[in-house]
Each structure stands twice: as structure tokens, then as C-alpha cells.
Amino acid sequence: MMTRFKCLQTTLIIMRTLFCATVLSLILPITVKCQTGRVVYDAIINHSQKGTPKDEMFKDDLYAKAWLYFDGRVSLYRQLLPDSTINIRSGGGDVGYMRTKYPVNVNDTTGSIYRMDYVNKSIKSRMPIYNMKSFYVVDDKIETIQWSIKSEKKNIGKFKVIRAEADYLGRKWIAWFAPDIPVSMGPWKLYGLPGLILAAEDTSRKFKFSLRDLNIPFLNASKLLNAKVLDQKGMRKSEFILLEKKKKDDQYRFTKANMEAAAGTDGGPVTVKINFAETIEIYK
Incomplete structure (x- = not known):
């Protein structure tokens, strides 16, 4: 038995x-x-001067092409430089701000790249300094994002999305994720929500990502997750921050020296104020 x-x-x-x-x-x-996919975003960088009314800021938006590729373990986000620039000056009185937007020839055709390895919790990036003219390979660790999921919902295309908020790398972000797409990834370094992030914006309205196209599955994703430009040894994030500060200090001293030379020896001390372009990360 x-x-x-x-x-x-x-x-x-x-x-x-x-x-x-x-x-x-x-x-x-x-x-x-x-778990494989390709997302096409519009990456929007706002160049409004301080004091520009919020309902006018959209006039100072520059657009860049951006792609996110992922395979469930690794994601790679690539963003090109905008192909136009904007010249803004105050008209004074009731004239307000006068804007001139015109196309530019972009010398760098690679752009920013952020490769996130979620298993090893690491990021390898090709990051620009403030002037968007020089890029450096940087090794960093993935930081946990403390998202607060809200009750607000809306539609982006055919997808129902839910609002989430978080303070991350110096900015407060509002993201919209699609729970019907169970991929915990998004544009730039944004990740960690129970659904793909289709749109995101920081509350100062300086940086924004919006969905243009989506392909899931995307069979060529794995082939696009390794960028040769990231093969070289990268500097630490702390080294990159110090490098950017030095570049700003060098530009300040160069500008001040030129202004003092133009003023002549009897011109007295020259006060210089440079409004450096904002970076998506605000470094402490």
C-alpha cells in the first residue's frame, strides 16, 4: 500500500x-x-528667462528627438541636441519679451546617452555639461526614486495613465505612467513606477518628455542597448560635478577679464553675472 x-x-x-x-x-x-520595446519621445528644453509668465513659457521651448530601448533588464535612453536655438531679450515697457528662434547646425550627432542596468543597479552615461557642447562618460549608481502615486488619471493616446510625483536629483517631477504596460522604465533616469512612463515634466517647466511613438515588442531592442561610446572608462559622478564647476569658473574669469580689458585700466572693477543654462540635474 x-x-x-x-x-x-x-x-x-x-x-x-x-x-x-x-x-x-x-x-x-x-x-x-x-519586455522588449522602443519608445520615441519629444524631449523639450525650455529656455525662458527668469520672470517669464508661466503661460508664455511654451514659446521658449526647444525640441529634441529622443528614444528609449529596453529588454526588461537594461534600458538605454538617447537624446539628441535640439536642432534650433532661441534668442530672447526684454523689449521693456509693454513690449514684453522678444524672441527669435532659428535653426542651427548641430556638431554633435550622438547626444546624451543613459544606459541603466537594473540588475547591477548601475548607470553608464554620456552626459553634457551646462553648455551642451562637451560630453563626458560618467559611471554612477541607480538611486531609488520615492514616488507618490496620485489618484488623478487621464489618457495619453490610447493608454490610460496615472499621475505620480517625486523629488529626484534636485527637481520635483510629475510623471504619467501606464499600468497596462508593465515596464518599470521611462525617459532619462526616470524609472520605478508600476508601468511605463509615457510623459514627465518638472514643476518649474524647464524639462519635459512627451510620447510620440511606442513599439512593444521591439525585436531589435537588444542590439541597440550597447553604445560603443560608452565602452571607455568613465569618471565618477563627483568628478563630473567638479569638472562642470571648473568649466563655469573658467568661463566667468574669461568673461570678466575681457570686460575689464574693454573697460580699460581706469574703468574700475567690473561686475559680471552669467546666467548659465540650467541642467536637468541640480547638483549640490
């Missing part, structure tokens, strides 16, 4: 194992397939 029971028990275990293997063989390819 005991032998028969053991045989029956063994048979049930074998059957259960075969059943599980069969189910996994059916589910796994679909799961893996759904």
Missing part, C-alpha cells in the same frame, strides 16, 4: 513538473517578448 502511494505521489510530481514546464514554455516567450 505504501509503495503504491509513493508511486502515485511520484507520478503526480512528474505530471505537475511536466505541466509547469509546458505552461512556462507557452508563457515565457510571450513574457520576454513583451
Whole structure:
């Protein structure tokens, strides 16, 4: 009797194992397939001067092309430089701000790249300094984002999205994620929500991401997750911050020296104020 029971028990275990293997063989390819994707964003950088009314800031927006590729373990976000620039000056009185927007030839065609390895909790980036003319490879760690999910919902295209907020790397972000797309990733370094981030904006309205196109699955995603420009050894994030500060100090001294030379020896001390372009990360 005991032998028969053991045989029956063994048979049930074998059957259960075969059943599980069969189910996994059916589910796994679909799961893996759904974890690959490509998202096309508009990356919007606002160049409004301080004091510009918030309802006018959109007039100073510059647009850049951006892509996010992912395979469930790694994501790679790439953002090109804007192909236009804007000249803003105050008209004074009732004239307000006068804006001139014109196209520019972009020398750098690679742009910013952020490769996030969620297993090893690491980020390898090609990051620009404030003037968007020089880029450096930087090694960093993924920081946890403390999101607060709100009750507010809306539609982005055919997707229902939910609002979330977080303070992250010096800015307060509002993100809209799609729970129907169970991918915890997003543009730039934004991640960690129970759904793909389709849109995001910082509350100062200086940086914004909006969805243009979405492909899930995207079979070529894995081929695009390794950028050769990231193969070189990177500097630490702390080194990058010090480098950017030095670049700003150098520009300040250069500008001050030129202004003093133009004023002549009897011109007295020259006060210089430079409004450096804002960076998406605010460094302490």
C-alpha cells in the first residue's frame, strides 16, 4: 500500500513538473517578448528667462528627438541636441519679451546617452555639461526614486495613465505612467513606477518628455542597448560635478577679464553675472 502511494505521489510530481514546464514554455516567450520595446519621445528644453509668465513659457521651448530601448533588464535612453536655438531679450515697457528662434547646425550627432542596468543597479552615461557642447562618460549608481502615486488619471493616446510625483536629483517631477504596460522604465533616469512612463515634466517647466511613438515588442531592442561610446572608462559622478564647476569658473574669469580689458585700466572693477543654462540635474 505504501509503495503504491509513493508511486502515485511520484507520478503526480512528474505530471505537475511536466505541466509547469509546458505552461512556462507557452508563457515565457510571450513574457520576454513583451519586455522588449522602443519608445520615441519629444524631449523639450525650455529656455525662458527668469520672470517669464508661466503661460508664455511654451514659446521658449526647444525640441529634441529622443528614444528609449529596453529588454526588461537594461534600458538605454538617447537624446539628441535640439536642432534650433532661441534668442530672447526684454523689449521693456509693454513690449514684453522678444524672441527669435532659428535653426542651427548641430556638431554633435550622438547626444546624451543613459544606459541603466537594473540588475547591477548601475548607470553608464554620456552626459553634457551646462553648455551642451562637451560630453563626458560618467559611471554612477541607480538611486531609488520615492514616488507618490496620485489618484488623478487621464489618457495619453490610447493608454490610460496615472499621475505620480517625486523629488529626484534636485527637481520635483510629475510623471504619467501606464499600468497596462508593465515596464518599470521611462525617459532619462526616470524609472520605478508600476508601468511605463509615457510623459514627465518638472514643476518649474524647464524639462519635459512627451510620447510620440511606442513599439512593444521591439525585436531589435537588444542590439541597440550597447553604445560603443560608452565602452571607455568613465569618471565618477563627483568628478563630473567638479569638472562642470571648473568649466563655469573658467568661463566667468574669461568673461570678466575681457570686460575689464574693454573697460580699460581706469574703468574700475567690473561686475559680471552669467546666467548659465540650467541642467536637468541640480547638483549640490
